[in-house]
Amino acid sequence: MTSFLRSDRSRPVAVWLFVVAAFVLAMIVVGGATRLTDSGLSITEWKPVTGALPPMSAQDWNDEFALYKAIPQYAQLNHGMSLEQFKAIYWWEWSHRLLGRLVGAVFALPFAYFLLRREIPRRLIGRCVGLFALGGLQGAVGWWMVASGLSERVSVAPERLMVHLGLAFALLGALVWTALDAWNGAARQALPSPWSRGALALVGLIFFQILLGALVAGTDAGFVYNDWPLMNGSLIPNDYAGANLWATVAHSQGAVQLHHRLGAYLLTLIAIAMIWAASRSRYLTFDTRMLAITVGGSIVLQAILGVITLIFGVPIWLGMAHQIAAAIVLSLAVALAWRARRP
Known part of the structure; x- marks a missing residue:
């Protein structure tokens, strides 16, 4: 096993963090497309676990569409939308949420592995825990943002979108910095x-x-x-x-x-x-x-x-x-x- 005291750097850990940063970048891109296509309110419930599966039957699709029809965006902007049109926006939002779950898995599983093998430099362990917490907060803020558009608005509140996107970019920047630290060691x-x-x-x-x-x-x-x-x-x-x-x-x-x-x-x-x-x-x-x-x-x-x-x-x-x-x-x-x- 690699001792915490042998080195303040770990290039496998750095590669892992760069991969997580790439996933966060992909999530930002898909999130942007979700916003540009007005797809963000197509899923009206937050189901962190069971929501990983998309509708699997015609009845499931009809149930999801019925939930969407109950919000102001459908009534005021998309009244008369067909089920196929609904599916087009649904897949964008579902993909965005799926990427969020994947980011969590891509971070958490290798983190546990590297931690057990004592390969993460001691000075970066607390920072990695903070990164994981920031990612979890980002998911909660994402739902907080979506919830703002489900009752009285036809879109999400701009200030909540700002917080959501800001956290994503903060996470990306922190991952890049930490990966560089892991690759090169502490600054002298x-x-x-x-x-x-x-x-x-x-x-x-x-x-x-x-x-x-x-x-x-x-x-x-x-x-x-x-x-x-x-x-x-x-x-x-x-x-x-x-x-x-x-x-x-x-x-x-x-x-x-x-x-x-x-x-x-x-x-x-x-x-x-x-x-x-x-x-x-x-x-x-x-x-x-x-x-x-x-x-x-x-x-x-x-x-x-x-x-x-x-x-x-x-x-x-x-x-x-x-x-x-x-x-x-x-x-x-x-x-x-x-x-x-x-x-």
Whole structure:
């Protein structure tokens, strides 16, 4: 058996964590498709165990469809939908929930195996327990989000979608960081450098921009104001203000889209400055410099993709591409923040 004291690294553990991160990325992608196809309310009950099986008979399908017909989304948006049309949205939501269960299994079973074999570095055991708890919380928050659209709304509450998506991206970033720690061992650098502090701040800004994007998705704000750089010919949309501050920040389509645009502009300027600074720096190692330039370039490309997605009215494939790119940008930024703390 491998002793906890022999090494503070384990590459098999790192590979496992990277695999879990890939599953979380897949769940984010399917979740995005579920949102874009308005499929998230097609399953109206939370059955963590028995819900793993889809309807197995015609009667089962009719029962599920009857439950869906009882919620406002069917009555107000999809009245007259056929059973076959219902099945199309049902499979998206079922696949999303199935992936959630798979993520739990892909994490829990190897975790127990590595723990019994004493292969997980001692300093990472508590962190892995935290990651598992965060994944469980994500499932509970997912149902909390869905429940907001079952009685009085025709879609989920934007702020709950923001929390749900934010937790998914936080889990992805934490998995990437922990996997890198497991692969390479503990950092030996005593004091954080300006680059390490700046890289961590950049991760925070990217995460905040993702939260703003979740509000855009939750309010369907990407389907309005599809011109750029103006918004229906104005710098500030006419419907910017809501009834109060929260209605403006979280529910106004004009406000959430403007905020997301402004966040993109800020990040793009920072990315360009970072590319310039990294290319001229004599204090960064070659791999850190290349990673910083890659992160900056990915931010610029993501901003361009966001504009294209908006102008074309958010077709499903572009909306999914934009969300995948956000996950890649965040993962690269986390890798840069991790690397900048290394000597």
